[in-house]
Amino acid sequence: MQAIAEEGGPTRAAARLHLSQSAVSHQLADLEQRLGVALFTRVRRRLQLTPAGRRLLDFSQTALSDLARVEREIVDVDVRTRERLRVSTECFTCYHWLPLVLPELRRDHPHVDVRIAVEATRRPIASLLDGALELAIVSSRVRDKQLVVEHLFDDEWCVILPPSHPLCARPYLRATDLASLPVFAHEASPQDAKRMRDLLIAEQTPMLEFQVVPLTEAIVELVKADLGVGLMSRWAVSPYEATGQIVTRRFTKSGLRERWSAVYRPDAAARLPVARFAELLRDRPPLGA
Numbered sequence: 001m002q003a004i005a006e007e008g009g010p011t012r013a014a015a016r017l018h019l020s021q022s023a024v025s026h027q028l029a030d031l032e033q034r035l036g037v038a039l040f041t042r043v044r045r046r047l048q049l050t051p052a053g054r055r056l057l058d059f060s061q062t063a064l065s066d067l068a069r070v071e072r073e074i075v076d077v078d079v080r081t082r083e084r085l086r087v088s089t090e091c092f093t094c095y096h097w098l099p100l101v102l103p104e105l106r107r108d109h110p111h112v113d114v115r116i117a118v119e120a121t122r123r124p125i126a127s128l129l130d131g132a133l134e135l136a137i138v139s140s141r142v143r144d145k146q147l148v149v150e151h152l153f154d155d156e157w158c159v160i161l162p163p164s165h166p167l168c169a170r171p172y173l174r175a176t177d178l179a180s181l182p183v184f185a186h187e188a189s190p191q192d193a194k195r196m197r198d199l200l201i202a203e204q205t206p207m208l209e210f211q212v213v214p215l216t217e218a219i220v221e222l223v224k225a226d227l228g229v230g231l232m233s234r235w236a237v238s239p240y241e242a243t244g245q246i247v248t249r250r251f252t253k254s255g256l257r258e259r260w261s262a263v264y265r266p267d268a269a270a271r272l273p274v275a276r277f278a279e280l281l282r283d284r285p286p287l288g289a
Helices: 002-007 010-017 021-035 051-081 098-108 124-130 190-202 216-224 234-242 266-271 274-283
Strands: 040-043 046-049 083-089 112-116 135-138 148-161 182-185 209-212 229-233 247-251 257-264
Touching (some): 002 021, 098 112, 148 216, 148 234, 148 274, 182 216, 234 247, 257 266
Parallel strands (some): 182 229
Antiparallel strands (some): 148 229
């Protein structure tokens, strides 16, 4: 109707709308028949709106404008209600535990998008304090009173080996057992680095030949290829051990225990289900934890 009014007839209106002239004429005839009133009158070979037609066109333009505005507002509300929950695990790129948590979290909080912040792996606490992260899963001790710390599960360091390695015959391995081997590991936190130094001093062992590899999967592949051994938290490689791809052995006779915690800011917990995330992970601990 608007196109007919602006173009002066159905022929030009049809070309503008990429329709046939007969289709436009039939639509106009059907509309006038339903309303029982003429919407156009011919003046000097052009169609012009009648008073009824002008009123209908003005109303339809207002209604379409209101409908478009409402649609935009609905989309904006949906966008505003979606929240992003960024998660990172200290030192390790292992997220095999995420499927244990994500379905139930999505069911209870469908507008929350969980994102893995790999870039925060090396400094999760600093990322929390900087606002670049909402939830950190760490084994380091956290003393910052600005943060909430919730215990998740206990774990220990382990040496990972290919199944055919001679050291698999031993129930545990000491630092001296690894002295002549390439040892693949993630970049250690300051606390873990100090524990290792203290252990080497106590065992009077020279510094191990550490090769820092930032990806858990890459370390596993290197170990499987018998290019060295790995040293990391047991839960990081538990799925690979469960399928027989690698073998793990306790590191030192008594073991080097560690405690994993969920850490977050109180203001993040006020708007995001970070406490619920931690609860779900604690109730469904990763394999081997």
